[in-house]
Amino acid sequence: MTFPSVRRGLTAATALTLTACLITACSSDSGGEKTQAATEYTVWDPYPQFDASSDWVKLLTTCGTDAGVTVKRTGYDTTDLTNKALLAAQQDNSPDVLIVDNPVVSTLAEAGVLTTTDEVKTDTSAISPNLLAAGQLGGKTYGVPIGANTLALYYNKKVLDAAKVDPATVKDWASLTAALDKVKAAGKKGITFSAIGTEEGSFQFLPWFWGSGANLTQLDSAQGVAALTLWTDWVKKGLAPNSVLNNTQTTSWQEFATGDFAFSENGTWQLANAKKTGFEYGIIPIPSQAGGTAPAPTGGEFVTAPVQSDTAKYATTQKLIACLTSADNALTTDTTLSYVAATDAVQQKQVAANPELKVWVEAVAAAKGRTSDDLGTKYPKISQPLWTAFQAALSGSKQPQQALTDAQSAAAK
């Protein structure tokens, strides 16, 4: 009679233990690792393509050893990283070093997630001011660029030769459109870019928008309308394919790689792929409306130090950041990432090693941060109406003027 009830009690106990295990994850070994955790520094980066054997991760490990700590590194997808960083900060569990896409810096700074470079005592004097500006908000600096990339025009030599276009003559919008007309007349395709309805599309539109002299605080200015009209006319006249509306920078590159297109608006990071296309290519800066190089937006990541409850950790964090951004290491990292360095000195070294980078170094010098001009977190609220506007104009549902007027009123809200 007692046996079954004992068994029942045991079963109940087992069920309860199991339940308890579910909650506490059955941790019995949580005590032993404390001493090691004190010298363990976490680093999050948006380069999931690099594994433990890559130069990047090796550099992180070396920098950690030099600073006397072990580095625990996690690579996240760049679109995931903002929310991951916000959530971690909410739980007071931020990494010690966070490497994050530059337009996100102001959002995280606004959230109070990041320390200023003054607090951590990071030296920013050597960094090009136009690159550093993307990480500045209200007179304070929240990180150091690890390198930069930007946009320029790749061209296909064979297509241009067949259409009798000399790329050196492409100096402004008029000469570029004339070149595209000639290419079309010769039976090839003109230009491809990415006008997708996301931040990526805004990134690609900005060189034309800024190149007209327009300002992000006034989307519907005459200059802004001129920039959008340029894009819209290209698509309308068949100089650019309709698929640009759905193109990411990767798919637009794939179109260029078919060898049918004369031009592709794309970034520094495609250089390695350009060599694989099998045709001769060249690179020219994106022209502004009146001539000269248009300011393109800067891409690339910032090395930042998230706020810690234990401020004593900052001294070592500073060592890690200094190591990652030191001239020699920056050269390695930027070469691996196919980026342009953020300091003059390293840029000179890069050009000396690879003359092809000269046009990119010039483009980066003319480039401008999206969140610069103290726009900060206002930028995302401008960028979304902007991409909505060019999607509306390119798909023909609104005229450029109307699209931008609507965008301005949405951005001003």
Next chain:
Amino acid sequence: MTSHAETLVRTRGSSRVRRARGQWAAWGFLAPVVIYLLAFYAYPLYRNLDLSLRHYTVRSFVQGNAPFSGADNYRTVFDDPTFGPALLHTLVFTFVSIAFQFAIGLALAVFFTQHFRLSATLRALFLVPWLLPLIVSASTWSWMLNSDSGIVNFFLKGIGLDPVNWLTSPDWALTSVIIANVWIGIPFNLVILYSGLQAIPVDVYEAAALDGASGWQRFWRITFPLLRPVSAITLLLGLVYTLKVFDLIWIMTKGGPTDASTTLATWSYRLSFGNLLPEFGPGAAVGNLLIIIALIFGLLYIRRQRRD
């Protein structure tokens, strides 16, 4: 007499003890599922409701001191010019998708009940859309429907028709994602309806055949009414799945061009995660609206079932 009463009391007492012990065991067994439900359903739902009732900025999201703002987020959502189109697209997307998925799924299910050679192989082939990861099928559709290099436009050109900007024209984007979604949903309907058909006794059909019922009559008078409970659950599940379809649309059109293929699901995602500056409050509010719509149809189904 007294002794009998005593034993009665004693037995009752010991049975109470045993019952109490049994109840503990019962709770012990229940605990995992209760905790699971609380941790993974009740708490997220509560958090989502809480998110939608507070004014969150990135700063207050991190510091956790967002002020209570009542229905402000809902007002923002209702006043947004995207709300009208998003709601309309959600309803059109859901009902058109389900109508086609169900009709084609049912037709195929009836077709496959006639056993013929290779019918099992064919039926397995129809399951392919279901087995493919959604990101693969959505990307493939997106390539096929590409305006310039897509195979669909190549084919249209081949038979002398004008190419269509499937994904980039505001008039066609919604249609394109519906077509892809119908293709993905057919196998689900086919499988459930096919197994429902197996449960209808053959002798009913035999009796009907003896009475001289035509094939058409057999379908409408026997198959369709007897399949009603299975159809109802298929439609309800399809409805809930389709309401929340997000990945397919996001991969194919990102809800664009402008808002031409935005549904409540993609809009909610765009608000919360699709921008550099997340708007968690309105995003959660749109998510809650979706839950309410699904709930209404669930309740309708339960009421329907009770009446049967």
